Amino acid sequence: MDKLTELSKEISYALRHAPWEYELEMDEEGWVPVEQLLDALHKDEKWKKVTESDLMKMIEKSEKKRHEILNGKIKAYYGHSIPMRIIKVQKIPPKVLYHGTAGRFLDSIKENGLLPKGRQYVHLSQDVETAYSVGMRHDRKPCILKIDADQAWKDGIIFYYGNEKVWLADEIPSKYIVKM
Ligand code: HQG
16 A cells, blocks of 8 residues: 555544544634644654655545635545534535445345444445446445435435535435435
8 A cells, every 4th residue: 555545544543533642622624723632643753754745745646625724724624423413514416426335235225224323324336337336345345326416405405515426425225215
């Protein structure tokens, strides 16, 4: 794994799952001061020389848009599992969204709908390719679910913006889901 990918994974872990391990003060949108994150990283021999410009490079080189730096702060766009709920911006979703998952989860999804499981929100994909790569993390031959986001939204299900490829929701009842 190259060094920037490794850095990205460590930062995702800190910002999504364990800010307290790094003594980060996170606001309700998930922002933390870049200086604080760098101070924490510098305690680790491996990251002793990491600078803000390395973080910028990490963001720029990543194939996925996972982190944002703005006004001296950094946040993860999605993926959080910490107890404090990260506030996301509600937004009217595209008419259709997708979710890539493993076949072994389908019966339960059919029965209970899509649930956030270990994270704060259900993660949905803007397009089939993205859903496929998300699903590949769980199964080499993932299943793609098609979500009638338009109808769900009209019925009062709230959607939130993650980044241009990732949408979030509290849950998606199974009546809005079909297997492709
Ligand atoms: C499944 C990565 C049984 C769900 C990705 C999924 C994404 C159910 C798994 C982001 C269920 C949770 C999130 C139910 C949902 N019964 N299983 N009722 N409802 N599930 O990893 O969406 O690369 O927490 O289908 O690309 O796979 O890290 O969520 O398979 O954008 O930046 O429970 O994380 O981004 O798995 O992935 P996860 P996810 P990064």
